Amino acid sequence: MKKLRALLLMEFQHFSEYRGDIFVYTMGAIVIPVVLLNVWLAIADAKGSNASEIQYLVQYFVVQVFVNVIVSTWQATFLANAIQRGEISAHLLKPYPYIMVHIANNISEKVWKILFSLVALVILVAMYHSYLTIPLWQTILPGSLVVLLGAVIKFMWSQILGMSGFWTSNIYAIREYNQMLYNLISGVLFPIKYATQVIPAFVFVVLPYQYMLGFPINVLLGKVSQTELFQGVGIQLIWVIVLYIVYRIVWQKGLQRYGGYGG
Amino acid sequence: MKRYLTLYYHFFLFSLLSRMEYRFDFVMSAIRSLGWVFVTIVTYTVLFTQTQTIAGWTKEEILVMFGIFMIIDESWNAIFSDNLVRLSDYVRLGELDTILLLPLSTQFFVSLRHVLIFTLPNILIGLGVTLYYLSQLSLSLPWWHYLIAIALVINGIMIMYSLMLLFVSLTFWVVQLRAFWDLYEILTYGAKYPVGFYRNPVHFFFLFIVPLGVAFTFPAEFLVKGLSWHIVGIALLVGSGLFVLSHKVFYYGLKRYNSASS
Numbered sequence: 001m002k003k004l005r006a007l008l009l010m011e012f013q014h015f016s017e018y019r020g021d022i023f024v025y026t027m028g029a030i031v032i033p034v035v036l037l038n039v040w041l042a043i044a045d046a047k048g049s050n051a052s053e054i055q056y057l058v059q060y061f062v063v064q065v066f067v068n069v070i071v072s073t074w075q076a077t078f079l080a081n082a083i084q085r086g087e088i089s090a091h092l093l094k095p096y097p098y099i100m101v102h103i104a105n106n107i108s109e110k111v112w113k114i115l116f117s118l119v120a121l122v123i124l125v126a127m128y129h130s131y132l133t134i135p136l137w138q139t140i141l142p143g144s145l146v147v148l149l150g151a152v153i154k155f156m157w158s159q160i161l162g163m164s165g166f167w168t169s170n171i172y173a174i175r176e177y178n179q180m181l182y183n184l185i186s187g188v189l190f191p192i193k194y195a196t197q198v199i200p201a202f203v204f205v206v207l208p209y210q211y212m213l214g215f216p217i218n219v220l221l222g223k224v225s226q227t228e229l230f231q232g233v234g235i236q237l238i239w240v241i242v243l244y245i246v247y248r249i250v251w252q253k254g255l256q257r258y259g260g261y262g263g
Numbered sequence: 264m265k266r267y268l269t270l271y272y273h274f275f276l277f278s279l280l281s282r283m284e285y286r287f288d289f290v291m292s293a294i295r296s297l298g299w300v301f302v303t304i305v306t307y308t309v310l311f312t313q314t315q316t317i318a319g320w321t322k323e324e325i326l327v328m329f330g331i332f333m334i335i336d337e338s339w340n341a342i343f344s345d346n347l348v349r350l351s352d353y354v355r356l357g358e359l360d361t362i363l364l365l366p367l368s369t370q371f372f373v374s375l376r377h378v379l380i381f382t383l384p385n386i387l388i389g390l391g392v393t394l395y396y397l398s399q400l401s402l403s404l405p406w407w408h409y410l411i412a413i414a415l416v417i418n419g420i421m422i423m424y425s426l427m428l429l430f431v432s433l434t435f436w437v438v439q440l441r442a443f444w445d446l447y448e449i450l451t452y453g454a455k456y457p458v459g460f461y462r463n464p465v466h467f468f469f470l471f472i473v474p475l476g477v478a479f480t481f482p483a484e485f486l487v488k489g490l491s492w493h494i495v496g497i498a499l500l501v502g503s504g505l506f507v508l509s510h511k512v513f514y515y516g517l518k519r520y521n522s523a524s525s
Contacts, residue, residue: 024442024445024446024449027449028445028448028449028452031449031452031453032449032452034465035452035453035456035461035465038456038460038461038462038465039310039317039456039460041462042317042318042459042460042461043310043313043314043317045318046313046314046315046316046317046318047313047314170291173291173295176295176298177295177298180298180299180301180302183302183306184302184305184306189306189309190306190309190310194309194312194313195309197309197312198305198308198309198312199305199309
């Protein structure tokens with residue numbers, strides 16, 4: 001725990017140098033949902049949605065801003081590059097597991113992003129206050145748990161993608177294909193319930209993407225029944241375990257390969 | 264003029280030769296591009312399960328716009344992106360000194376020196392998407408409408424170029440700029456949908472503050488819906504005005520650079 005705290009402090013100070021970049025990321029976190037919200041409001045206009053559907057759409061994309069900040073990761077590229085350049089050697093000698101560096105980096109990234117997204121909160125509430133309601137504590141509690149699990153799943157997923165750096169130098173292509181699937185399946189572009197006619201249901205189950213974003217948002221909005229909630233949390237826990245096992249195996253295999261280069 | 268054309272021919276040739284070693288990149292880039300076409304078509308199919316038209320656009324009309332979006336975006340990428348992204352490094356590492364000594368326009372050199380050859384097939388994919396969905400619409404347009412649409416596409420490429428030149432010119436004041444691609448992603452994200460989808464203040468923002476609606480929506484809107492002539496005129500004025508503005512700001516910043524290093 002002390003080690004993690006020291007790393008956190010280091011990463012946090014490191015981040016204050018990148019304020020400009022984080023500002024642009026945060027701008028992205030606002031602009032992208034606002035654009036999508038506008039698209040969906042145009043759809044709601046065209047199909048003549050009732051008030052409750054419009055409210056759901058607005059709340060969905062406003063809440064998405066915050067869920068996005070909490071589950072966001074960016075280490076895949078850094079990790080892959082660090083492996084390619086041999087920079088992880090130095091870390092392997094240190095008295096903590098290497099993944100801890102990324103955990104610390106990820107947490108401090110989020111602290112900064114949360115600070116910036118308070119600005120987003122003010123703007124979004126000013127724009128859409130008539131659609132927003134005070135969140136219920138009955139949904140906050142399970143919602144927080146589910147968002148946290150989503151963050152862990154996405155973190156592990158990115159870590160595994162980043163470790164592809166042991167085998168390939170083309171992390172950008174892998175990241176892009178990942179982004180394509182994320183766009184279609186996570187619920188970032190549309191609430192998943194609207195996609196069921198087009199995208200087969202099993203795709204949403206066999207890939208973890210919706211458990212990173214769409215599912216947590218719906219839990220926070222109280223749109224998930226008790227059984228669906230327990231099912232969803234169960235699937236999230238299974239994903240955490242599966243991804244952890246995959247991570248261990250890939251890391252071991254990768255290190256063997258990596259050792260081959262260095263020694 | 265002829266001198267610059269010859270120069271550009273050599274820039275192009277040099278970029279081509281230096282990339283021939285990585286011929287596989289052409290294939291990879293085209294496959295990725297097709298992947299995004301697939302994602303976009305699925306996304307619009309989802310959106311159009313809800314309704315027949317969105318803000319007056321049918322699915323085919325929007326996909327025409329997506330094709331044109333690809334043409335503009337990928338052309339900008341191929342011609343300018345690999346250059347503008349380097350400006351901050353030129354300034355930070357002092358490489359701009361060498362460029363300033365060259366007997367040619369500095370803006371020409373920093374904007375056009377490198378051509379991103381392997382994204383060129385993506386422009387053709389965009390053209391294919393545009394033509395396919397145009398044929399689905401079975402419009403019968405006089406031939407000169409296509410010429411004006413091409414002019415609006417070029418106008419769009421220049422708007423995109425001018426906006427990004429304005430952004431990278433900031434480097435003369437702040438030196439370190441790394442958010443290039445992130446900003447680009449944010450801008451093109453908003454440009455992907457017809458500007459008519461947006462309500463104010465977002466609508467106003469994409470027409471008058473950062474005129475990406477003019478750049479990316481107008482060419483398609485002109486083809487599939489028709490735009491009045493004075494709007495076409497204003498669009499071309501916005502494009503050239505922005506180009507002149509970015510040119511002025513770039514040289515204004517460059518003056519700062521001179522005084523800082525000497």
